[in-house]
Amino acid sequence: MEERTPAAGPAAPPQAELAVSARGLTKRYGDFIAVRGIDFDVRRGECFGFLGPNGAGKSSTMRMLYGRTEVSGGRLTVLGLDAARDARKIKMRVGVVPQESNLDSELTVRENLEIFARFYGMTRAEARRRARRWLEFVGLEAVAAQRVEELSGGMQRRLVIARALLHEPELVVLDEPTTGLDPAARHAIWQKLQQLKESGVTLILTTHYMDEAHRLCDRLVVMDEGRILAEGPPGRLVEEHVGRDVVELPAAWWQAHGAGLPEGLVRRQLRIGQAVFLYTDDAPALLQRLGAAPEAPRYLARQTNLEDVFLALTGRDLDDGDELRLHAAGMATSAL
Amino acid sequence: MATSSASTRRAWPLPRFDWQAWRVWERNAAAWLKIYKTSVLLNFGEPFMNLLALGFGLGTYVTSLDNVPFAAYIGPGLLASTVMMGVTFDMAFSGFNRLHREGVYDAMITGPLSVEAIAGGEYLWECTRAVLYGSTFLLVLVAMGLVRSWLAIWILPLMILPGIIFTSPALVVATAAKLEDHLFYYFTLVITPMFMFSGIFFPVSNLPEIAQKVIWFTPLYHLVNVTRGLALGRLGPGFGADLLWLFVAALVALPWPVVALRRKLLDA
Numbered sequence: 001m002e003e004r005t006p007a008a009g010p011a012a013p014p015q016a017e018l019a020v021s022a023r024g025l026t027k028r029y030g031d032f033i034a035v036r037g038i039d040f041d042v043r044r045g046e047c048f049g050f051l052g053p054n055g056a057g058k059s060s061t062m063r064m065l066y067g068r069t070e071v072s073g074g075r076l077t078v079l080g081l082d083a084a085r086d087a088r089k090i091k092m093r094v095g096v097v098p099q100e101s102n103l104d105s106e107l108t109v110r111e112n113l114e115i116f117a118r119f120y121g122m123t124r125a126e127a128r129r130r131a132r133r134w135l136e137f138v139g140l141e142a143v144a145a146q147r148v149e150e151l152s153g154g155m156q157r158r159l160v161i162a163r164a165l166l167h168e169p170e171l172v173v174l175d176e177p178t179t180g181l182d183p184a185a186r187h188a189i190w191q192k193l194q195q196l197k198e199s200g201v202t203l204i205l206t207t208h209y210m211d212e213a214h215r216l217c218d219r220l221v222v223m224d225e226g227r228i229l230a231e232g233p234p235g236r237l238v239e240e241h242v243g244r245d246v247v248e249l250p251a252a253w254w255q256a257h258g259a260g261l262p263e264g265l266v267r268r269q270l271r272i273g274q275a276v277f278l279y280t281d282d283a284p285a286l287l288q289r290l291g292a293a294p295e296a297p298r299y300l301a302r303q304t305n306l307e308d309v310f311l312a313l314t315g316r317d318l319d320d321g322d323e324l325r326l327h328a329a330g331m332a333t334s335a336l
Numbered sequence: 337m338a339t340s341s342a343s344t345r346r347a348w349p350l351p352r353f354d355w356q357a358w359r360v361w362e363r364n365a366a367a368w369l370k371i372y373k374t375s376v377l378l379n380f381g382e383p384f385m386n387l388l389a390l391g392f393g394l395g396t397y398v399t400s401l402d403n404v405p406f407a408a409y410i411g412p413g414l415l416a417s418t419v420m421m422g423v424t425f426d427m428a429f430s431g432f433n434r435l436h437r438e439g440v441y442d443a444m445i446t447g448p449l450s451v452e453a454i455a456g457g458e459y460l461w462e463c464t465r466a467v468l469y470g471s472t473f474l475l476v477l478v479a480m481g482l483v484r485s486w487l488a489i490w491i492l493p494l495m496i497l498p499g500i501i502f503t504s505p506a507l508v509v510a511t512a513a514k515l516e517d518h519l520f521y522y523f524t525l526v527i528t529p530m531f532m533f534s535g536i537f538f539p540v541s542n543l544p545e546i547a548q549k550v551i552w553f554t555p556l557y558h559l560v561n562v563t564r565g566l567a568l569g570r571l572g573p574g575f576g577a578d579l580l581w582l583f584v585a586a587l588v589a590l591p592w593p594v595v596a597l598r599r600k601l602l603d604a
Contacts, residue, residue, distance in 0.1 A: 014552070066446065068445070068446055069602070070602075088448070088450070091446075091447065091448045092448055096446050098442070098443075098446055100439060100442075102438065102439025102440070102442045102443040102446070103365075103438075103439075103443070104363070104438065104440050104442075104443065105438050106367035107363070107366060107367055108437075111366055115359075115362065115366060116447060118359045118362060118363075118442070119356065119359050119447050119448050119449050120447070120448050121355065121448075123354075125359065165357070165442075167448075281538045
């Protein structure tokens with residue numbers, strides 16, 4: 001467990017320490033290319049994230065990982081097995097939480113687990129034992145006899161996670177595990193994933209929530225339009241690309257008065273719709289300058305996060321991939 | 337291009353009847369046990385009404401056909417059509433829901449099951465139901481004194497044939513349908529005409545020659561001949577041909593659900 005220090009190692013680690021290795025991995029659907037030759041390595045025991053907007057190619061990458069769709073090009077090794085040839089063997093060792101909670105609504109909560117365990121060839125007694133164990137893990141014993149549709153969205157999600165763990169996989173792939181859930185339900189799931197990680201299971205997850213990526217992932221890649229734009233531990237990605245602080249201002253004011261600032265105070269600036277984002281390593285000095293300026297603007301100062309990394313890398317918003325982030329303009333002018 | 341792996345990896349589109357297929361059977365049995373009371377009532381209500389109304393109502397006017405009482409004539413035919421309808425409706429609606437609404441198949445192949453095992457499991461389950469429908473209906477016919485021969489016992493294992501023959505198109509139709517309503521095209525345009533014109537209520541030989549030729553290509557006609565022959569103990573010269581027709585049809589039917597499910601689940 002010690003060799004999984006998140007700081008990037010010197011060379012690529014040896015195969016035995018890798019849960020997943022991809023080189024030039026490509027996915028095509030007819031003429032559409034969803035994943036454009038990406039490279040990444042996931043080490044055993046770490047939590048590795050794919051952060052990006054809808055349509056970035058995250059789900060296609062996941063579906064190739066767990067053998068649900070064929071690899072169109074490049075090489076993909078999962079748990080030492082070739083994904084193009086050994087998809088069936090990989091499935092026996094990988095747990096999957098797909099984007100849609102595809103539970104069996106004709107069965108009860110408990111049966112959903114027991115029967116799925118039987119798909120892996122377990123005996124009835126073993127299936128019952130595992131179902132009980134993982135129901136307890138996700139805290140659903142009390143509703144074991146209920147039908148799936150009586151569960152809340154968060155409970156359904158936890159049941160899907162339990163189902164992914166029945167065969168005690170070495171690697172669990174989670175495609176947007178908390179999308180559409182309320183904050184309490186998201187926290188409940190994060191706790192469970194944290195517990196899993198501590199038990200040594202390798203986790204790979206996709207998300208378009210930067211807080212989720214930041215909280216759970218040891219390392220992550222930022223994906224957009226089928227490509228990987230950046231890779232590293234979340235903290236380092238933020239540090240490298242956007243520094244620690246950002247000040248959001250109305251673009252109009254910046255155009256009129258922005259020229260007077262000293263060199264180097266603003267490390268990087270980004271215009272998004274009606275707002276300008278000034279990334280700085282010295283926020284107090286910048287704010288003092290702004291306060292002293294003629295017609296001092298209304299501004300919003302905050303810490304940078306992974307969303308800023310995404311903005312800086314693509315010029316677009318993470319949430320929906322919209323070309324312009326119009327709501328940012330409103331935020332910047334009304335926040336003070 | 338590495339896309340050729342798609343064609344090289346895939347074997348012939350044959351269902352597999354391995355232990356995984358039996359796990360799918362088990363899943364279906366667990367789901368069915370929750371609803372079997374209503375399901376049995378729905379499946380048998382209509383054929384029994386037909387038997388009572390036509391066999392004994394109309395039967396007082398049409399006293400005999402082919403030298404047997406009218407009820408004994410149509411009884412084995414209704415058994416055959418009940419099996420056809422039971423398998424068809426169950427597979428079409430269940431298949432549609434499991435594929436399009438609930439992602440049951442999707443979960444199965446995201447897990448360790450193969451498409452071939454899923455198709456195999458659906459076949460096993462529907463054949464089980466076909467035998468169940470057949471035996472329940474046969475018991476009623478026996479109780480009503482409408483069965484004339486011990487040969488009728490052979491009807492039970494033979495219901496595996498319509499089990500396969502009607503599961504296949506129903507699952508393919510369920511896969512192709514975009515809306516549940518689309519299933520009714522199949523019921524109305526294919527299943528209902530077969531029910532009317534397969535010699536259940538009157539001998540097909542009364543129909544024009546061209547109609548007889550068309551009917552020869554439909555499975556229910558041969559199935560009715562077989563069940564009636566066994567129930568009445570009259571194995572005429574055509575019996576072997578009817579049986580052979582059904583065996584061949586079952587073999588021809590087998591691969592299509594695998595083809596349809598592969599297209600829907602793997603190529604998406």
